[in-house]
Each structure stands twice: as structure tokens, then as C-alpha cells.
Amino acid sequence: xxxxxxxxxxxxxxxxxxxxxxxxxxxxxxxxxxxxxxxxxxxxxxxxxxxxxxxxxxxxxxxxxxxxxxxxxxxxxxxxxxxxxxxxxxxxxxxxxxxxxxxxxxxxxxxxxxxxxxxxxxxxxxxxxxxxxxxxxxxxxxxxxxxxxxxxxxxxxxxxxxxxxxxxxxxxxxxxxxx
Numbered sequence: 001x002x003x004x005x006x007x008x009x010x011x012x013x014x015x016x017x018x019x020x021x022x023x024x025x026x027x028x029x030x031x032x033x034x035x036x037x038x039x040x041x042x043x044x045x046x047x048x049x050x051x052x053x054x055x056x057x058x059x060x061x062x063x064x065x066x067x068x069x070x071x072x073x074x075x076x077x078x079x080x081x082x083x084x085x086x087x088x089x090x091x092x093x094x095x096x097x098x099x100x101x102x103x104x105x106x107x108x109x110x111x112x113x114x115x116x117x118x119x120x121x122x123x124x125x126x127x128x129x130x131x132x133x134x135x136x137x138x139x140x141x142x143x144x145x146x147x148x149x150x151x152x153x154x155x156x157x158x159x160x161x162x163x164x165x166x167x168x169x170x171x172x173x174x175x176x177x178x179x
Contacts, residue, residue, distance in 0.1 A: 001026035006036035009043035016043055018061045021050040033063045038070045045074040049086040052130055053106050062102035070094040088130050113176050123167050126160040134176040
């Protein structure tokens with residue numbers, strides 16, 4: 001956490017780096033506490049996500065204690081814009097927190113399910129671990145709309161949830177669902 005008086009990014013050549021590694025300002029994620037005005041001047045925001053953040057987590061990356069609104073925006077990020085941080089969608093607001101803070105809010109992301117054959121009898125299904133709350137289901141007949149939980153449960157391999165399933169002669173369809 002860095003506290004300073006009036007924050008002015010001089011030009012669009014300026015950069016602001018933020019690490020999101022937890023939900024607590026200062027120890028979990030980077031936060032600039034501004035006493036006075038905040039002028040962004042189209043600076044570039046560089047943000048990284050270093051933990052499995054949950055949907056609707058919010059991060060006040062600039063805590064503006066003054067009554068003035070934030071002037072200008074980050075480059076390419078208008079009020080309410082969506083940005084991807086390590087593949088996870090966030091929305092930015094320059095009117096967040098107490099009404100004049102810069103806040104990032106995690107949105108519901110849709111993970112990409114990857115299906116790859118691993119042999120003539122198995123298929124490997126994987127999806128990112130950083131988009132949480134999704135369950136893998138399968139169906140053998142899309143006309144009956146009856147989906148069942150896929151087994152075995154996923155294991156974490158690197159940054160992905162991974163399930164290996166046996167294939168059969170019957171068609172199998174897979175989906176990720178958020179309860």
C-alpha cells in the first residue's frame with residue numbers, strides 16, 4: 001500500500017502496475033491511497049492475478065479520499081469497461097468504493113473446456129482453475145436434456161482442472177455448468 005498526495009499520471013506513456021494476490025488491500029493486493037486529486041491521463045493499467053479470486057470480488061486499486069472525482073481514465077478502459085486479467089474478466093469503475101475510487105470487480109467468467117483424445121479409449125477434459133464454481137457434466141443424448149455429473153472428480157494439474165474419461169461407441173457431450 002502506498003499513500004501519497006495528489007496523484008497525477010503525466011501522460012499516456014505512464015504505467016500503473018497492480019498485483020492482485022488476495023482480497024486484503026496492502027497485503028493481498030496493491031493499493032494506492034490518494035490524499036487529494038487523481039488524474040490518470042490515459043495511463044496504461046497493468047494488472048496480474050496471482051490467486052484464485054472468486055466471482056464478485058472487488059479490489060479498490062486507487063483509494064481516493066478526496067471529494068474530487070477521478071479525472072480521465074486508464075488507456076482503453078472507459079467507465080464500466082471489461083478487462084481480462086490472466087484470462088479472468090473484470091469490470092473497472094472510476095466511481096467505485098466511496099464514489100470516487102478506482103475499483104476492479106471480478107465478473108462471471110466462462111471457462112473454456114478443452115477436450116483432447118489421450119488414447120483410443122480415453123479423452124482428457126480440462127478447464128482453468130482461476131474461473132471457479134463450475135461443474136463438469138455429460139450427456140449421451142441431447143434430445144433428453146438429462147445431464148449427469150462427470151466422474152471421476154477433477155484433479156488440479158498446473159493451472160487446470162483435469163478429468164480423464166473413458167470413451168465408448170456412444171456419443172458423449174460435455175459441458176461446464178455454474179450452479
